[in-house]
Amino acid sequence: MLSGLFLPDHAHRPPAPASADGFGFPAGPAHARAALATIAAWPQYASTPLVPLPGMAAELGCGALYYxxxxxxxxxxxxxxxxxxxAVQRLLGRIVTERTGTTPTAADLLAGAYADSAAQVTVCCATDGNHGRSVAWGAAQxxxxxxxxxxEAxxxxxxxAIAALGARVVRLPxxxxxxxxxxxxxxxRQGWFVVSDTSYPGYAxxxxWIMQGYSLIAEEIRDQLGARVPTHVFLQAGVGGFAAAIMACMAMAYAPAPPRFITVEPETAACLLASAHAGAPTAVTGDLHTIMAGLACGEPSSLAWPAIHALTDAYLALDDDSIRQTMRALARGVGGDSPVIAGESGAAGLAGLREVMANPELAGRLGLSHHSVVLAIGTEGATDPxxxxxxxxxxxxxxxxxxxxAR
Known part of the structure; x- marks a missing residue:
């Protein structure tokens, strides 16, 4: 169920920056390609699939749907x-340079050429699950x-899954x-290095860098779509870093006619929705409990907020049952679609589309119709089996x- 909604008044929201520098973080296609140059050298790199869902698109009444x-x-x-x-790799590269006077290549770092320096570095972060797993994996590599x-939740x-990668996991209340x-x-206190996906005063x-890495997804999508241009992009949001990175990259890539961007949050942790109502970054409190564990964040990233504030066309908050229904629909396949495995946070963007299309008046206000080309990003699979x-x-x-x- 759609439990929260805010539609910005475009006449009074801040204009989108005219260049990558104006977003406040490494934004846009050029920065995404720079991240790709590093990440493509990692073992097992491959572009992830862009799955067409024509059966679900027909059921919902939009022209095309990609996941x-x-x-x-x-x-x-x-x-x-x-x-x-x-971010762990970039951080280690900087530390090695400062300590040795030599600028290491990515290949050297991955090959263990600076193993002595690396062994003296401890990185840490807070996580709902997936980010910590990534930091632990990067540190192990x-x-x-x-x-x-x-x-505690x-x-x-x-x-x-995080501990299996060699990290020390500390549970807190x-x-x-x-x-x-x-x-x-x-x-x-310990002299460690924080690798956080949210920013706060003095830490940006x-x-x-993390947002720059995320923007690679937008460039992969652009390559996969070719000449086809998305009209609407539904993006799940926790602190907002992922959503802001994708928005900024696509807004620049598809200028002067970018897609409409819609953020989707849990009703219990809708800090971007609260910020949109207030016109400034605003925290929400409480236990923030939701099955969308990766989105259970009460405080928006100060680095992500300006891009989100400038580029978002609608802010949605959903209850958990909407997510359950979307996960089941993806798993069974709709109208001949191949089944898709989506985790609780991964299904959120598509769940937002489904709720909007069930409300013809809202769909009309957002310009969604049988001519629309809609994109959702399945940010996770079954990370909790x-x-x-x-x-x-x-x-x-x-x-x-x-x-x-069946293949």
């Missing part, structure tokens, strides 16, 4: 490797140490935002095998 499936990204289950691991802070399966503050305090450069089975009624591994047998 970017990030679940296979570096076998980590989500898009996050493009941000956290990329490069020979660094990692400490990942999780809050993070499931055991997600914590175990409170929310994700409490864990963010604890990670910074502990890093200051590394979140900017037990929860996926509970919601969908089938094991993700069982469904994957059935899909492989």
């Amino acid at each position: 970017k499936q990030e679940s296979g990204r570096f076998r980590l289950g989500s898009f996050k490797a493009l941000g956290g691991a990329y 490069l020979g660094c140490n990692s400490v990942i802070f999780i809050h 993070v499931t055991r399966a997600r914590a175990d 409170g929310t994700y935002d409490d864990a963010v503050r604890h990670a910074q305090a502990e890093a200051d 450069e590394i979140p900017g 037990a929860m996926y089975r509970e919601i969908v009624g089938r094991d993700a591994a069982e469904l994957e095998k059935a899909m492989a047998d």
Whole structure:
């Protein structure tokens, strides 16, 4: 169910920056290509699939629907490797340069040429699951140490997946935002390096690198669509870094007629929706509980907010049942579509489209029709297999095998 909505008055919202420099972080196609030059050298890099869903598009009444499936990204289950691991590599490169006077290549870092320096570095972050897994994976690839802070609502399966990569996992009371503050305090005390995907006063450069890594997704999509231009992009949002990175890259790539951008948040943690109403970054409080664990964030990223404020055409908040229904629809395939495995946060953007199309007046206000070309990004697969089975009624591994047998 759609439980929250804000439609900005375009006449009074701030104008979008005219260049990449105006966004406040490394934004746009050129920066995305620079990140690709690094990430494409990692083992197992491949562009993730852009899955057409004509059956669901017909059911909803839009012209075309594409789902970017990030679940296979570096076998980590989500898009996050493009941000956290990329930032760990950039950070280690800077540290090695400062300590040795030599600028290492990415290949040298991955080959362990500076293993002694890397072994003296500890990176840390707070996470709802996927970002911490990415940071831990990046640290393991490069020979660094990692400490990942999780809050009390993070499931055991997600914590175990992080620990399996060699990280020390520390569970804390409170929310994700409490864990963010604890990670910074502990890093200051221990001499560690925070690799956070949210920014706050005095901390912006590394979140900017992470957003630059995320923007690679937008460039892959542009390559995959070719001459076809999306008219609407539905983007799930936690602190806003992912959404801002994709918006900024696509707004620049498709100027002067960019797609309409719609953010989707959990009703219990809709900090961007609250910020839109207030016209400034605004935190929401409470336990923030939602099955959309990766989006359970109460405080927007100060680095992401300006781009979101300038580029968002609608802010949506959804209840958890909308997510469950969308996960089940993807798993069974609609109107002949191939089944798709989507995790709770991964299904959120598409769930937002489904709710909007169920409201003809709202769909009309957003210009959605049978002529529209709509994009949703499946940011995660079944990163908590037990929860996926509970919601969908089938094991993700069982469904994957059935899909492989049908090919």
